[in-house]
Amino acid sequence: MFDNIFGIHEKALLLHGQRLGVLATNLANADTPNYKARDIDFGEVLAHTGGESIPLKVTQAAHITPADGELPGGDLKYRNPYQASLDGNTVEMPVEQAAFSENNVRYQASLTFINLKIAELQLAIAGQ
Amino acid sequence: MSLFNVFNVSGTALNAETIRLNTTASNLANAESVNGDVTKIYRARHPVFQSMMDTGAPFGDQDASVGVRVLGVVESKAAPLMRYQPENPLANKDGYVFTSNVNSIEEMTNMISANRSFATNIEAINTARDLLLKTISMGH
Numbered sequence: 001m002f003d004n005i006f007g008i009h010e011k012a013l014l015l016h017g018q019r020l021g022v023l024a025t026n027l028a029n030a031d032t033p034n035y036k037a038r039d040i041d042f043g044e045v046l047a048h049t050g051g052e053s054i055p056l057k058v059t060q061a062a063h064i065t066p067a068d069g070e071l072p073g074g075d076l077k078y079r080n081p082y083q084a085s086l087d088g089n090t091v092e093m094p095v096e097q098a099a100f101s102e103n104n105v106r107y108q109a110s111l112t113f114i115n116l117k118i119a120e121l122q123l124a125i126a127g128q
Numbered sequence: 129m130s131l132f133n134v135f136n137v138s139g140t141a142l143n144a145e146t147i148r149l150n151t152t153a154s155n156l157a158n159a160e161s162v163n164g165d166v167t168k169i170y171r172a173r174h175p176v177f178q179s180m181m182d183t184g185a186p187f188g189d190q191d192a193s194v195g196v197r198v199l200g201v202v203e204s205k206a207a208p209l210m211r212y213q214p215e216n217p218l219a220n221k222d223g224y225v226f227t228s229n230v231n232s233i234e235e236m237t238n239m240i241s242a243n244r245s246f247a248t249n250i251e252a253i254n255t256a257r258d259l260l261l262k263t264i265s266m267g268h
Contacts, residue, residue, distance in 0.1 A: 013263075020259070021130040021137070024252045028141030029196050030245055031148075032177040097248070104255050111262055118267040 006117055008046070009110040015045060016107040022076060023100045026091050034088040037096065038076040131263070134256035138249040140180070140195030145249070147198045148175050148242040152235050159230040162211070165218040170228035172204035172235070204229050 004010075029035040042109045083088040141223045158170040178199040206229040214223030 017259075018130045020256060021133045024134040024249075025137050025194055027248050027252050028137045029177075029194070030141075030248070031181045032196050032243065033143075033178045035179045058150065090226070093244075093248070100252065103261065107259055108262065111259075111266065115266060 005121070006114050009113045009117075011105065012046065012110045013114065015040065015042065016103055016110060017105050020100070020107065023096060023103060026079075026096045027093075030089070030091045030093060030096070032089060035090075037079040037081070037091045038089060039079055040101065041077050072078065131256050131260050134182040134252060137195045138256075140197060141249045142246060142253075144175070144177055144196045144198050145242045145246045147201075148177075149239065149246070151175055151201060152239045152242065155228075155230045155235045156232065156239075158162045159232050159235070159265075161228045162213075162216065162218055164218045164225055166208060166226045168232070169208050169226045170217040171208075172206065172228065173201050175199075175201050175239075182261050191192065206231065212221075 019042065022038055022040055026037045026039075029037075079090055079092075079095070081092055082095070084090075085091070155172045161162050161170045163169045176199045180195045180197050208229045209227040210224050211227060212223055213219055213225045216225050217224050
């Protein structure tokens with residue numbers, strides 16, 4: 001019953017946390033020549049984690065299944081810049097800042113859902 | 129927890145931008161320095177940024193977050209301006225002094241850019257801190 005209380009928000013929170021780190025890296029390297037901005041394809045990764053977790057196919061003894069709670073590995077995607085920069089840097093400040101605040105809001109939304117779920121359960125436990 | 133990584137990454141960026149601001153301050157301070165010897169003039173200094181990228185590891189690893197470091201400081205190769213100032217005690221035997229090759233406009237724009245980047249990284253740190261504090265108080 002309590003295996004999956006928080007639903008997708010547990011995974012989403014982890015993923016948003018990771019995405020925050022990636023976006024902060026982009027912001028930190030905004031002035032680094034030849035740095036290529038990267039991002040997580042959120043929908044794609046979450047599609048693999050959402051709802052019922054799909055176990056990885058094990059075809060050989062050497063294959064390792066990820067531990068419970070671990071997100072499936074995926075490559076970071078490189079961002080396509082709207083306008084190429086002369087120093088080879090593909091960080092575009094407005095794009096990154098927009099993604100950063102969007103991610104921030106989504107993180108807090110997931111957190112709110114989890115908090116409400118906890119409140120709900122506490123209400124059910126206390127019965128009043 | 130990767131949220132903590134934001135502090136490291138943005139911290140390195142703050143450090144790099146501080147060095148950039150320092151070189152800019154140094155350049156602006158020495159914009160009017162002169163010398164009679166062309167080899168001894170002050171030359172504009174600019175930091176070279178490099179990301180501390182090790183491998184293209186999958187993002188499950190901590191390597192997804194890479195900081196920035198100052199690889200070194202290079203001196204500008206722009207030609208200095210030559211001025212005829214025979215009354216200047218530093219003038220060479222022909223009466224010329226050489227000014228530094230600092231481009232003040234370039235330095236000012238550099239300063240604005242560094243300022244903006246610094247503020248952005250501070251904002252990233254504040255956001256990460258807020259989110260962490262909210263996560264810690266989960267369920268309260």
